[in-house]
Amino acid sequence: MTVTVGVDVGPTSTDAVLLDDTRPVAAVKVPSRPGDAIGSLVAAVEELPAEVRARAVTLAVGLRVAARAVTERSGLAQVGVLRIGGAAADTVRPLFGWPQELRAAVCAGVANVAGGSGLAPLDGAPLDEAAVAAFGAGLAGRAEAFAVSSVFSPADGAQERAAARILRERAGPDVPVLLSGEIGALGLIQRENATVLDAALCVLVARVADELTAALPGLGLAPGAGVLVTRHDGTLMSLDYLRRQPGLSLGSGPACTLRGAGLLAGVGDAVVVDVGERRARVGVLSGGYPREAAPGEHIGGVPVILRFPDLLTVDAAAHRDIAEAADRMQPAAGRLPVVLVGGGAHRVPDAALPGCDVVRPEHGDVAGAFGAAASPVGGSCERIVRRPDALDAVRDEVRELARASAVRAGADPRRVRTVLDPEEYVPYLPGAVLLRARASGPPAPL
Numbered sequence: 001m002t003v004t005v006g007v008d009v010g011p012t013s014t015d016a017v018l019l020d021d022t023r024p025v026a027a028v029k030v031p032s033r034p035g036d037a038i039g040s041l042v043a044a045v046e047e048l049p050a051e052v053r054a055r056a057v058t059l060a061v062g063l064r065v066a067a068r069a070v071t072e073r074s075g076l077a078q079v080g081v082l083r084i085g086g087a088a089a090d091t092v093r094p095l096f097g098w099p100q101e102l103r104a105a106v107c108a109g110v111a112n113v114a115g116g117s118g119l120a121p122l123d124g125a126p127l128d129e130a131a132v133a134a135f136g137a138g139l140a141g142r143a144e145a146f147a148v149s150s151v152f153s154p155a156d157g158a159q160e161r162a163a164a165r166i167l168r169e170r171a172g173p174d175v176p177v178l179l180s181g182e183i184g185a186l187g188l189i190q191r192e193n194a195t196v197l198d199a200a201l202c203v204l205v206a207r208v209a210d211e212l213t214a215a216l217p218g219l220g221l222a223p224g225a226g227v228l229v230t231r232h233d234g235t236l237m238s239l240d241y242l243r244r245q246p247g248l249s250l251g252s253g254p255a256c257t258l259r260g261a262g263l264l265a266g267v268g269d270a271v272v273v274d275v276g277e278r279r280a281r282v283g284v285l286s287g288g289y290p291r292e293a294a295p296g297e298h299i300g301g302v303p304v305i306l307r308f309p310d311l312l313t314v315d316a317a318a319h320r321d322i323a324e325a326a327d328r329m330q331p332a333a334g335r336l337p338v339v340l341v342g343g344g345a346h347r348v349p350d351a352a353l354p355g356c357d358v359v360r361p362e363h364g365d366v367a368g369a370f371g372a373a374a375s376p377v378g379g380s381c382e383r384i385v386r387r388p389d390a391l392d393a394v395r396d397e398v399r400e401l402a403r404a405s406a407v408r409a410g411a412d413p414r415r416v417r418t419v420l421d422p423e424e425y426v427p428y429l430p431g432a433v434l435l436r437a438r439a440s441g442p443p444a445p446l
Contacts, residue, residue, distance in 0.1 A: 003055040005221065006373025007044055008062040008253065008366070009037045012277050013343060015366035016044035018052050019373045022263070025052050027366045029343070037065050038211045045219050056221045058443050060372040062230040062256050065208050066201050066249045070300035073101050077203040078108035080143035081196055082135055082167070084127060084150035084159050085188070086114035092189055094149075095196065099301040106200045108143040111135040115159050116151035124152070127159045129166060136170030143171060145199040149180035149192035155384055157181030176202045182245065183305065190305035194247055197299065201246035209239040224446050228377060228410055232308055234259040234289045235378025235440055238410035250299055251308040253368060258283050258290045258309060260371025261341045264361035270337045271329045271356075273322060274367070275344035280316045282325040283309050284336070316344050319352035326353060341367035376440040379405025379416075384426060385433045394435055395420060402437035407444075416441035 003025075008015045014032045018025040028047040032040040041061060045053070069075045081094045094110045095103050113135070115127035136146075146167050150160045157179060164177040180195040212227060219225075228236040230252035242249060254274065261272040268288040274281045284291040290309035297308050312328065314321035326338050337357040340348060341364035350358045363370060381401035385394045399418045407413045418439040426432040 002057060003052060003222075004058045004060060004373045005045060005048065005053065005056045006060045006369040006371070007041050008256065008368030008372055009040050009064060010253070010276075010368070011064070011068075014040040014044040015369040016048055017363070017366055017369045017373055018048050018056065019370070020052070022374055024363050024370065025049070027363050027369070029366060037063055037208060038215050041212070042215055042219065050220055053220050054222060057225050057446055058228060059216065059219070059221060059225060060228045060230070060236055060375070061212065062253050062368055062372045063208065063249060064253050066205060066246050067251070067253070067299075069201060069204055070102070070197065070250070073105045073300075075204045076105050076200040077144035078142065079106050079196055079199040080108050080135065080139040080146040080167075080171070081110045081192075082132065082146060082148045082163060083110075083112040083192065084115040084148070084153075084163060085112060086116065086125065086128075089116065089151050089188060094192060096189075097303070098193075102300055102302065106196065109135070109139050117153055117156035117159055124156065124159070127162055129162070132163045132166045133170050136167040140171045143175065145176040145178065145202050146171070147178050147180070147192070147195040147199040149188060149195055151188060153179070153181035154183075154191075154382065178202065187305055190303050193302050194304040194306050197250075197302065197304065198245055198247045202243065205246040205249070206243050209243055213239065226410070226443060226446060228443060230256045230372050230375070231378060232306060233292075233378060233380070233438075234309075234371065234375055236372070236375050236410065236443070237377065241409040247304070247306055250306065254281055254283060254311055255290045255309050256371035256375060257341065257368040258285050258371070259288065259375055260367035260369070261285065261339045261361065261364065262288055263374050264341070264363055264367060264370055265337070265339045265359045267337060267339065267359070270339045270359070271326050272339045272341065273326055273345070273348070275316050275322070275340065275342040275348055277344060278316055280314050280322050280325075280342070280344070282312045282314070282322065282329055284329050285339075316347075319348060322348060323353050326356065340364065377406055377409050377411035377443055378438065378440045379403070379407070379409050379411065380436065380438045381405055382434060382436045385435060391423075391433065391435075398435045398437045399439075402439040406439035406441055410443055411439070411441035412444045
């Protein structure tokens with residue numbers, strides 16, 4: 001039997017659960033400590049039964065420090081933003097449209113240098129290495145991190161890697177350099193924005209990861225217990241993976257609450273209403289995972305390419321608004337059950353949701369912590385294919401890369417399963433197809 005501790009560090013309360021396999025053994029809720037996510041976690045875990053806690057081999061944590069930092073414009077690193085594309089990629093300048101206060105909190109300097117990859121080897125342009133070196137030297141000692149984005153880098157990331165090497169030579173080997181090609185989406189602006197946010201968050205997230213690692217031995221878990229953190233798609237990742245892509249934790253709180261609600265209610269498809277102290281968030285669970293929002297999501301006022309749960313947020317005290325949001329989230333055909341969870345769910349009567357099959361699962365007030373504890377480790381991969389005759393080979397490659405991503409995130413390599421999403425045609429690239437695979441599996445054994 002595997003014992004897991006799940007923790008959800010929220011703005012007002014921190015929830016913790018103990019699972020024996022998938023069976024809840026204990027659940028607690030304690031007030032969160034403002035500005036102290038790790039202290040809140042420690043306080044909640046210490047309330048769990050010590051004798052069972054001592055057998056826990058995994059601590060799964062929902063941290064919202066990244067989302068709070070972006071929203072509050074605090075704790076963010078100063079970032080050197082390097083775009084590789086030259087005049088062909090200069091129509092919309094880097095950080096265009098960012099809220100002024102967020103740009104001021106993040107931007108150490110911006111440059112657009114000549115270069116850029118293509119879908120085929122002959123489609124690119126040479127990288128202006130001298131311009132990259134000058135940019136890195138000019139920001140040495142000022143930039144705490146760099147974000148590098150190149151045209152078509154998800155298809156060929158060689159120029160981003162070359163730029164990263166030059167920046168480390170000029171600005172210092174310990175300065176983090178984050179590459180947009182690792183995000184995997186083709187659109188330059190949203191991909192660049194997501195990379196800049198990753199870079200802005202990397203110092204804060206590294207500090208929190210260090211604090212969590214330091215606190216682990218004192219939590220009374222099994223010797224050598226591992227730590228995983230929640231991500232935006234309802235799966236988990238290791239602390240090392242979080243350090244490389246901090247933005248994956250944005251949106252992770254709602255994602256794990258949706259998963260936890262479905263698991264507690266025993267349903268894979270449902271409308272989930274998470275009622276907090278001041279607001280209620282309404283989302284959809286499809287096949288056991290959060291339904292994703294359409295492209296064009298924003299974080300802190302910034303358009304990004306990251307895939308977040310599709311949510312509607314309303315006033316928790318406005319029952320009519322909750323009912324309307326739940327109705328809007330229902331699919332076109334059929335009616336899904338409505339699962340009510342969260343600390344404020346008891347204040348919403350069944351009568352406020354007329355015509356709905358309302359489910360109130362036991363332990364629903366700690367659904368986020370349960371979702372963290374019961375979720376698998378995840379990974380994904382996206383690729384653009386220009387030639388239809390290459391699809392079969394690339395399908396296998398994408399599946400394998402998604403599997404490798406899940407293993408790097410901490411999944412047991414022997415038990416990872418992959419799913420290939422339906423293929424999508426890229427409207428602005430005739431004949432091009434977007435392939436996306438997702439992988440998940442239980443944590444690797446200690």
